[in-house]
Amino acid sequence: MPADLIIVQRNLVTAEVFDAMTYFQGMGKPVAVDLDDAYPLLPWSNPAHAFWIENSSKRPIDPIKMLEDGLRQSNGLIAPNRNLLSDWKHVTKGYYLPNYARREWWSDLPDRKTLKNAHGMEGRTVIGWGGSVSHYDSWWGSGLMKAATEISRRHPEVLWLCCGNDKRIYDQLPVSWGSKAWQPGVPPQDWPKVVKHFDIGVAPLFGPYDQRRSWIKGLEYLLGSVPWIGAEGEPYADISSLGVLIPQTQESWEEALENMLSRLVQEQERSEYKVSIAQQWFIENQKETYERVYKEIISNFQARQVWLQGVNYINWQSDTRVVAATRN
């Protein structure tokens, strides 16, 4: 088999995956795990909470425990957030690898005015956001929900555009029906066109779970030339100079949004210049980054395979291998 490195995407919860890991490692191939979510910290509001935290599937071994055992057996954890790596450093070595965007998806996009006009948003200032089902707490806990009420009261031209798979955020956004719109989830290649509708992008975060997210929202706003406001903390730390990062309180959100609305034209002009900076983070431009990380994983794996001459191991048992769920 020509592969030098096997990467498993988080599904370390079945015997088959463990068996596969063992097989490939035995064949001299390192197996790394890719995670982008803080499963042990999943909030109750997240639908996945039941599986990971409550073990709703009634697995013989707790899924989080299985995940930990799998990470321990693996040859490293790849994650787009340093807090996430730190969480698991007691079981495995971490390798930081941010999320990147695909150039072709962000090329040849219509301009903002054309897109807004096509969808009846002409004359509106669109404050946009998109996300999956794991962001419910982000909106409520960050203070943005309540800030939205005040902003809409003072700025009737604002249209809150909520996109994605969690309609609760749209349904519960405390603004008038005419001040918000819902955009269902779209395939990833179509998402850039949705982002291009935004006059302002928001990226709220709340609590330790959110501090383990990637920077992708900020990056997408930059690529879409959307001025954006996000939360302070690890996720957007590396691009903090390219956006507005604030503490997560209602007051901070109100102030930041007011400021941005008051000089929106200038902010949008500045965002045009930031696009070229953000384009370095197209995945096509990050070949060396991937090479460096993967080579390091492989090199560290190979170092473990070296048995030095003249080093005698006495009464030395090898590490206990993980017992998969169905082997008991």
Next chain:
Amino acid sequence: MKKKIVVSGGDDLLSYIKFLKDDYDIITLMPEVAKALEDADIPNRAFNTFITDQIQAKSSNDVAGVLIQVLTQIPQAVERLHPAIRENFKQIVPGFIMGQGQSLALLINALESANPDGAVVHNDVEPVTRTLALWCKARGKPCVHVPHAIYLDYGRGSVGSDIHDVVTATHLTVSGPFQKQWYMERGFPESNIAMTGVPRFDRLITLPINRERACTVLKLDYRKPTVVYFSSWSQQTNLMGFNDEVQQKYLTFLDAVRGMEDIDVIIKCHPRGGNVKWHTEEAKNRGVRCIVTDQYNDLLSQVMSAGISYGPSNVVISSTVLGKPLGVMCGFENDNEIIKIPTSVDGVRKSLTAMFAMGKPDYSRFLSKYLGVVDGQAAQRVAYFIKQVIQ
């Protein structure tokens, strides 16, 4: 025309000889040293190239002359011995004289031919190096002794009772104030001593530490602390060395760490002890999970969280240079920085727990006493002193 120096070898040689290669024609006494210098692109001439057929013949004749004299005097000499061994002695001595004598005669005759301007030795007590130093003394040439070890504040007995008390060289480099004082007490003139530090410790100052990587290479768990136990061999250079303390302390250590699953254990044997097998067998028989090796000092330096030495050893110095907690099971009574570990199972365990919990110890006074200035430039100072002495 460059001056010529003969060098005997030693672990530190490569580190300081590179500062001398442009000033001297270097003659290496031992073939393996010649090769090591060649590999390091340091030009040198092997000593045996001075041993011509004529010198071989002359050396044999010289030794034969000595042997004849000895044989004529043996009957009277052996009368002092016990009757049971007289005959045996008569048979052994001629062979010994021919073998050892031939080597030394060759050495002296070749030195006469090479006529170096001076010599640098790593010890001046072994037959070959002592002969070299004596030849230099007889010919009024300087001989610099660069010791291979640091003498430690541990009672070796009264002055004159240890082989290391013998100084044949004309000049000395010493590691620090303690060693300088040690030699002065044994009558060596202060004016011929240079306090240079020890070149081999220069590397430790700049050694890059990557514990996690080193643990990976050694198959250790980097999350666990690692204790390195430095064992030795019975150094019988004086009567005080004739005991089994080294063995007993090691066995006590093994009994103490057996079953301690929250640490990793490495047994580091002396590189010239020749007793790795014994250490391995004892650890195996006592059911202790550990690594046993006499190599890879750099790796061990990186993984070590705390060290225990059976007693006085230069590893105590290297560990303190690295800033690692270090305990000894005997010795260093006058050095409070070094933790004294009782030779008992309980004593070892308690000491280990304390050492793992302590932060980086302050060894500045200790290092000043034994190493003088610790700045990574000992090799340059040794080379500078040699240039001052051998002109």
